[in-house]
Amino acid sequence: MSYIVPDFFIFNNNGELELSLNAKNAPDLRISDGYRDMLRDYDKGDKKDKRQKEAILFIKQKIDSAKWFIDMIKQRQHTLLSTMGAIMEYQEEFFMTGDETTLKPMILKDIAEMIDLDISTVSRVANSKFVQTEFGTYRLKFFFSESLSTESGEEVSTREVKKILSDVIEGEDKQKPFSDEKLTEILQEKGYNIARRTVAKYREQLNIPVARLRIQL
Numbered sequence: 001m002s003y004i005v006p007d008f009f010i011f012n013n014n015g016e017l018e019l020s021l022n023a024k025n026a027p028d029l030r031i032s033d034g035y036r037d038m039l040r041d042y043d044k045g046d047k048k049d050k051r052q053k054e055a056i057l058f059i060k061q062k063i064d065s066a067k068w069f070i071d072m073i074k075q076r077q078h079t080l081l082s083t084m085g086a087i088m089e090y091q092e093e094f095f096m097t098g099d100e101t102t103l104k105p106m107i108l109k110d111i112a113e114m115i116d117l118d119i120s121t122v123s124r125v126a127n128s129k130f131v132q133t134e135f136g137t138y139r140l141k142f143f144f145s146e147s148l149s150t151e152s153g154e155e156v157s158t159r160e161v162k163k164i165l166s167d168v169i170e171g172e173d174k175q176k177p178f179s180d181e182k183l184t185e186i187l188q189e190k191g192y193n194i195a196r197r198t199v200a201k202y203r204e205q206l207n208i209p210v211a212r213l214r215i216q217l
């Protein structure tokens with residue numbers, strides 16, 4: 001059995017969302033004092049033979065490599081926190097309520113522009129990282145979705161449309177269930193620009209059978 005280890009934690013602290021990075025992504029790295037002391041001792045002497053000079057150069061190279069590695073880790077941590085922070089800000093209502101219908105349409109470009117990073121960088125984080133919330137643990141990719149437009153031009157999440165579609169079907173007369181054409185009309189009356197084939201696709205994704213199979217006598 002495999003367990004998901006979250007990369008981020010989001011807590012609601014009296015109405016304020018708090019984001020933290022899992023310690024496994026934030027190791028405490030620093031240059032060993034032993035290397036610094038060794039370099040200082042070698043560097044003290046006025047006259048340095050060839051072996052001492054080689055030793056000093058070797059130690060300096062190792063310290064420079066360690067500094068570079070630590071800088072790369074810090075940059076990675078910054079990228080992770082910036083990406084998750086932008087998603088948290090964009091989908092604040094969801095992280096406050098846990099209600100999936102409040103998720104706003106969001107694409108990689110939206111987040112990349114917010115934090116001035118390449119779309120490919122945001123994509124790698126979204127596809128590989130998980131966040132733990134009080135409502136469950138989610139892969140970051142979960143928060144990115146397709147979108148539709150309402151009559152007023154406002155974008156809405158496909159999750160919201162699916163929720164409305166599910167509610168309409170749940171409330172239908174089971175002796176005369178709605179056809180996909182009728183469901184399309186109902187959604188369009190509610191202001192959603194949606195095609196019949198899209199309604200059929202969403203219905204299938206919700207594991208809801210066609211009208212004739214929903215008849216209850």
